[in-house]
Amino acid sequence: GAVVSQHPSRVICKSGTSVKIECRSLDFQATTMFWYRQFPKQSLMLMATSNEGSKATYEQGVEKDKFLINHASLTLSTLTVTSAHPEDSSFYICSAGNRGVGPRSQYFGPGTRLLVL
Amino acid sequence: AQTVTQSQPEMSVQEAETVTLSCTYDTSENNYYLFWYKQPPSRQMILVIRQEAYKQQNATENRFSVNFQKAAKSFSLKISDSQLGDTAMYFCAFMKQGTGNQFYFGTGTSLTVIP
Numbered sequence: 640g641a642v643v644s645q646h647p648s649r650v651i652c653k654s655g656t657s658v659k660i661e662c663r664s665l666d667f668q669a670t671t672m673f674w675y676r677q678f679p680k681q682s683l684m685l686m687a688t689s690n691e692g693s694k695a696t697y698e699q700g701v702e703k704d705k706f707l708i709n710h711a712s713l714t715l716s717t718l719t720v721t722s723a724h725p726e727d728s729s730f731y732i733c734s735a736g737n738r739g740v741g742p743r744s745q746y747f748g749p750g751t752r753l754l755v756l
Numbered sequence: 757a758q759t760v761t762q763s764q765p766e767m768s769v770q771e772a773e774t775v776t777l778s779c780t781y782d783t784s785e786n787n788y789y790l791f792w793y794k795q796p797p798s799r800q801m802i803l804v805i806r807q808e809a810y811k812q813q814n815a816t817e818n819r820f821s822v823n824f825q826k827a828a829k830s831f832s833l834k835i836s837d838s839q840l841g842d843t844a845m846y847f848c849a850f851m852k853q854g855t856g857n858q859f860y861f862g863t864g865t866s867l868t869v870i871p
Binding site: 644670671673677680681682683685688690730732734736737743745747749750 | 789791793798799800801803806845847850851853856857858859861863864866
């Protein structure tokens with residue numbers, strides 16, 4: 640149980656385009672989802688916390704107009720990188736926090752590798 | 757604020773040997789959870805082991821065990837009978853109770869198992 644999917648697994652796009660990444664909890668309801676960014680050989684950096692039906696809470700230094708997060712349902716959150724530039728190239732990971740059923744934790748998606756040319 | 761420190765950026769161990777990864781944390785909370793996650797080259801985060809702070813007994817999962825010292829705010833991971841598949845980044849994480857599951861991660865330890 641507690642599976643989180645993420646799509647796409649990798650994407651290459653041209654500078655200036657927008658990219659949407661989907662994160663789904665497949666077998667549980669996630670009232671809270673988290674979006675992380677990870678650079679090679681570094682830890683996960685929390686970008687934002689997404690609560691179903693409300694606006695996301697962004698960490699300091701993360702541009703909310705650049706990284707649009709939508710959490711419209713209990714099983715789906717999306718991250719849109721708007722007007723992507725090469726410096727946005729990175730590995731993006733989502734996770735879903737469970738409530739009620741099972742031990743409290745976060746369950747991680749497999750990640751999305753974004754390359755902006 | 758909570759901080760998590762992993763003081764060993766890189767470690768190596770011979771196959772079949774035992775290795776211990778260290779983690780310390782700083783918090784004023786009394787109720788919380790601690791985790792060790794493994795991130796292999798595929799970069800999928802895999803839960804290795806979980807410890808509730810209110811439990812005095814150290815958590816164990818097969819070859820993986822922790823030494824949880826609440827007073828010292830220490831949470832080390834011991835891997836016994838190391839296998840090549842244990843080669844990965846290992847992250848220690850802290851989660852307060854009742855905060856919507858937000859994690860605080862350490863900087864990670866890169867473990868290499870040498871054949």
